[in-house]
Amino acid sequence: MPIVAPSLLSADFTRLADEAKMLNTSEADWFHLDVMDGIFVPNLTFGMPIISQLRKLSTKTFDVHLMIVQPERYIEEFKKAGADILTVHYEASTHLHRTLHAIRQAGMKAGVALNPHTPVQLLEDVIEDIDLVCLMSVNPGFGGQKFIENTYKKVLKLVDMRNDSQTNFLIEIDGGVNQLNAAKLTDAGADVLVAGNFIFSSNNPIETIKSLKYCR
Ligand SMILES: O=C(CO)[C@H](O)[C@H](O)COP(=O)(O)O
Numbered sequence: 001m002p003i004v005a006p007s008l009l010s011a012d013f014t015r016l017a018d019e020a021k022m023l024n025t026s027e028a029d030w031f032h033l034d035v036m037d038g039i040f041v042p043n044l045t046f047g048m049p050i051i052s053q054l055r056k057l058s059t060k061t062f063d064v065h066l067m068i069v070q071p072e073r074y075i076e077e078f079k080k081a082g083a084d085i086l087t088v089h090y091e092a093s094t095h096l097h098r099t100l101h102a103i104r105q106a107g108m109k110a111g112v113a114l115n116p117h118t119p120v121q122l123l124e125d126v127i128e129d130i131d132l133v134c135l136m137s138v139n140p141g142f143g144g145q146k147f148i149e150n151t152y153k154k155v156l157k158l159v160d161m162r163n164d165s166q167t168n169f170l171i172e173i174d175g176g177v178n179q180l181n182a183a184k185l186t187d188a189g190a191d192v193l194v195a196g197n198f199i200f201s202s203n204n205p206i207e208t209i210k211s212l213k214y215c216r
C-alpha cells in the first residue's frame with residue numbers, strides 16, 4: 001500500500017485551514033508542499049510563512065518539495081518552519097552532496113527530485129546520502145498536468161539501483177497521478193504517490209485519497 005501525499009498546490013487557498021483539517025481526518029499520510037520561486041520554474045507559490053502556519057494545524061509528515069534555485073540557502077529556515085522531508089532538485093543543486101548532508105545535519109530527511117529529462121543514473125554517486133527520490137512525472141511548475149508515461153521505466157531503473165546499492169530510499173512520484181496510473185506505479189516499485197489535482201478537484205477528496213491508498 002503506497003504512502004499518499006496530497007499536494008496542497010491544488011487546495012483552495014482561501015480555505016487552507018479547512019483543507020488541512022480535511023487531510024487530517026483522511027487516510028493521507030503526508031502533506032506535500034510545493035515551494036516555487038519563479039526562476040527554477042515559471043511559477044510562484046508559497047514559502048516558510050505558510051508552511052509554519054500549516055505546521056500548527058497538523059502532525060502529519062511535511063514533505064517539502066523545493067522548486068527553487070540554490071536551495072541550500074534555506075535549509076535551516078525550512079527546518080524551523082516544520083519540514084520533515086526536504087527535497088531539492090538535482091538540476092538546481094551545484095553541490096548536491098554537500099546540500100544532502102546539510103539537510104540531514106539539520107534533522108530532516110533528504111530528498112532529490114529529478115525532472116522528466118534527468119536520468120536516474122546521475123544519482124549513483126550520492127545514493128547513500130538520499131532518503132527519498134522524487135521522480136517528476138510532469139515538468140515541474142504547475143498542477144493538473146498530464147502524466148508522462150516514461151516515468152514507469154525510471155521507477156524500474158531506480159528499483160534496480162536501490163537493490164544493487166542495498167540502500168532503502170523511498171521512490172516518490174509527483175505529477176499527474178490518478179486512478180489510471182496509481183496501481184501500475186505501485187506495482188513498479190513506487191512507495192509514495194503525490195496527487196494534487198486528482199484529489200482536490202474531486203467531489204469527495206477523502207474518498208479519492210482512500211482510492212489511492214488502497215489502489216494496491
Ligand atoms: O510539484 C508539483 C508540480 O511541479 C506538484 O506536486 C504536482 O504537480 C502535483 O500536482 P498534480 O497531481 O495536480 O499534477
Ligand SMILES: [Fe+2]
Binds near residue numbers: 007032033034065174
Ligand atoms: Fe511537488
